[in-house]
Amino acid sequence: MYYRAAAERSAAPLLLRVLLVPLPKRDGPGNWFLAPVSSTLIASREPSPLQETLIMQTFRNCHGRPAMSCLTMTLALVTGWTKNASSVSAAELPDTGQVSQVKSLILHSQLVPGPVKVAVLLPPGFDPQTQSHKLLLWLHGGGGSSAYLKRELRPVVEAAWARGTLPRLVVAVPSARRSFYMDYRDGSQKWETWILRELLPRLREQYNLRQDPAGTFIGGYSMGGMGSLRIVFKHPDRFAAVAAIAPAIEPVFAFEHITPFDRAYRNNGIYETIYGDPVDRGYWQVNHPPAIARDRIQILADSGLKIYFEVGDADSLGLYRGGEFLHHILLKGNVRHEYRLVHGADHEDATLPSRLTDAMRFLGRTIRSQNAEESWQAQARVQVTAHMRRYLQLFNQQQPDVIAREIYGAPVLLPAPGEEVPALALTTPSVRERMIELFRVAKSNGWKRSVVHEMRTEVAGADMAFVTMTYSRLRAAGEAIPPIRRIAHYVLATTNTDPRYLSAKDRTDWGWRILSVASQPAAHVPTPQAIAEVKRAMHGYLQLLNAKEPHKIAEEVYQTPLMIRGLQDDAPRGLLTAAAAQTRLAGILHALTQKGWHKFASHGMRVHMIAAGLARIEMSSSRLLKDGTAMPPAHTPFSYLWVKRNSGWRLVGVFGHARLTVPADP
Known part of the structure; x- marks a missing residue:
């Protein structure tokens, strides 16, 4: 479910910059004071705000070290970032005669303070007249801006295009200040609403982008990671996938349970500006990604949304606690996701380019799977x-x-x-x-x-x-x-x-x-009530399967004759009677139990109402062992055909189908 990857660092010469760095020092357990430290760094170009923050954080980790040792560490980290992030474009992009372009949009809205600048990266050879591209909306971190696209994200995306690990798409980064991408409690700013109602439609119209959820991806870093998870957990039907790097989420469900350690990087003013003064704890909770995931766990499991998030286990803001917390919520709720805890990685350090690269690989796998399908x-x-x-x-x-x-x-x-x-x-x-x-x-x-x-x-x-x-x-x-x-x-x-x-x-x-x-x-028209009934029938079927009650299933769920098309070497077959269906199902459950099977978990349930009394459900399921790991294959897709009878909805067809083979990363 997650792995620990070695953090990468590199060193190279750095030239020019003078900084006054506030150096935290410990004055007894838990007490800190700042001492100004002057350090001259010779650099060949102006460091980015991210690099300046990186320098400060490195000095904070230098307690008790000689000053020259601290300076050496800082130089290695900053130049490692510079080397990884800025040199990759020229080195890896092929000479095709076409180059990517960064465009800038200035948007005005009554929903948020304006104007809002949006940076847009168009892939090489972009032509809106010949193709509708997919969109990656990337949300920057706290204190950042749309400049994040050109300075940090563009080299990683271009390198992924060059390697073929990410199909070409349009990338957009809006400047959202330190808004958390939230609709403020007092209604003064509505960033989430602006993104969904105005930004996405404008980008789609301006650049002739795909209009469907399968063509829309979202992701972000730090504050942007939190914002992307919150938006997509609330609206899983509007996006194909999310990729969050070091999302800034607290490892609790209730605001009052946040510890000082988990809010050290956020002062009271930030919370009160966004969530109300005093903080409306209920409003905070309904906008907190782990709480949203907990309260909408079945919706997320049924949505088919592709979820990726990661965090460093040396994150100086302690965000690994929130990452682990969310991971276990999704794991317990059987929500498919990819989670990575990166060994030795801080919140902002030289590992970020490779971590962004991994996120692009995830999105690339998702898109290639879509394209193949x-x-x-x-x-x-x-x-x-x-x-x-x-x-x-x-x-x-x-x-x-x-x-x-x-x-x-x-x-x-x-x-x-x-x-x-x-x-x-x-x-x-x-x-x-x-x-x-x-x-x-x-x-x-x-x-x-x-x-x-x-x-x-x-x-x-x-x-x-x-x-x-x-x-x-x-x-x-x-x-x-x-x-x-x-x-x-x-x-x-x-x-x-x-x-x-x-x-x-x-x-x-x-x-x-x-x-x-x-x-x-055809005169029979499906109703929302019928959809809810079919979902309840499907969940009831799963509960009976997990309770290992083939007799009840055969008598109360199946409508014989029943058509079954299983997986692997199981050819289509028809079962004429309830007794035959019970015998067949009991044999399947017994064989699974002998292999250690504990229960079924469903993923991506979609109901298709064909007529008032006829429905089909598309769903993938996992056969879980007691420790929560899935028996191979990890996910098995099935279609279920339901008909309405006087006794309720009955299952008349169970059809397993093979998964498409997705091309591996180049």
Whole structure:
């Protein structure tokens, strides 16, 4: 869940700068006083504010050391930062004839004091007319500004572009003063609202950026790390990922429990300006990232949000305490995240460029995974759409033999004409017989052909797809047979990349095949209440699984016949009775228990309401051991098909699908 990485330091000559550094000295336990110390540093260029802070912090850690030793340490740290952060661009960017550009926006708003300067990094060859880029919104630390982009972040991002570890995207850094990126309690400043309502829309419009959450990333350092976590925990549906470096968060849930150690770097005035005077403790709590995570833990677990944060175990502000605190909250709540405790790293030191580089690698992995999925989905949607159009053509031609052999893949769950409970066709000949019966019943009602009004295709993982079709059955004269419009939901699988289903002798090229069909009249409109009911049913199913009660699940959750498509070597199969379902599930739970399984944890639950009584849930789950670690594979994606019956929502299909392979870091 986290690891300790060796901190990197380097030394190089430094030239020019005179600083008066306040040197803290200990005067008894817990007592400090400042002594001015003059030190002449010869530098070749003006140090940044971050470098000046680094010098001061190094001197603070020099108690009892000779003055020259302290100076040597400071020079090594500052020049290490300078070498790592500023030389990487020229050394690593290839000569392509194109360079990145830094633009500056000046924004005015009634939500925050203005004007607000926003620095924007455009990748080499940026052309808003030919491509909609993704956006990384990066939030600077306390006392910083938009200048952080050009001085500290740009070299790291450009190096990541050059190495191929981060796909090209637009990076923006707004100047937010020491606002915590908060909506102030008194309403005088509303930075969080400004970011969401004005800054993001303006950036998207100005540079033709992606409008969707999958195209929007957020991150930050220190105060910005805290702000990015707070915003994304409140609004996980608006971002794809967050990356926070040394987030400035206190390791408590209640304001009154903050110790002097954990607030030494924040005076009362800061808290009172933002959270009210006196501090509104309730307002602080609802804006405190660990408390938000605790109170919204299931929402975060279900969101699919990619979360990365890290902190140094030598952080002079003690922020490793807040990092560990948040890590264990997310770990306990089964929220997928990547957490790093960096050995020997301070809050601001020579390790920051490499730590920023690691954050960019995380974002790069996330984006490459998205790109691979989007590319596969585009290809799969074309294939599935062609498959379903061919099905419609064969259906109107009344070709049951070809449909059974080339469109469906037995076993198949099919609607039974005139019955509420679907039927299970276990073999290709039985699929053919079902299709013949379907044609007979339809023609007895005057059916001549079917027309499709709308078809939506969704792709899941590497080998599954779902098609929702709105259609009508027409008589010879063209009038529709009631119900006028119908909805059919199809579950399809492909074995183009997975030969485990090529068992039947007549399947030499399986391709996409339909595994399940569910239908309802289109007049039934889903309601928010139905969505809540389906979620409760799913959580109830998970609770019964963790309680190891296959009998209750078979009787109270499953609707037989049931279609199951598992993982690895488990081919699609149909279970005709509750007893068969119970036996099957009991065997699975027993085998898992023998391997040390303790419970299931869900991630990224998404409910798709197809009709008033028909829903599909997409969810990834982990099989956890007693110590909380996951059995391999760490995350297994499934789709669950639910139907509404008189007894409540019942599960009629469980479909495991393969994960896409994500390209490794270059």
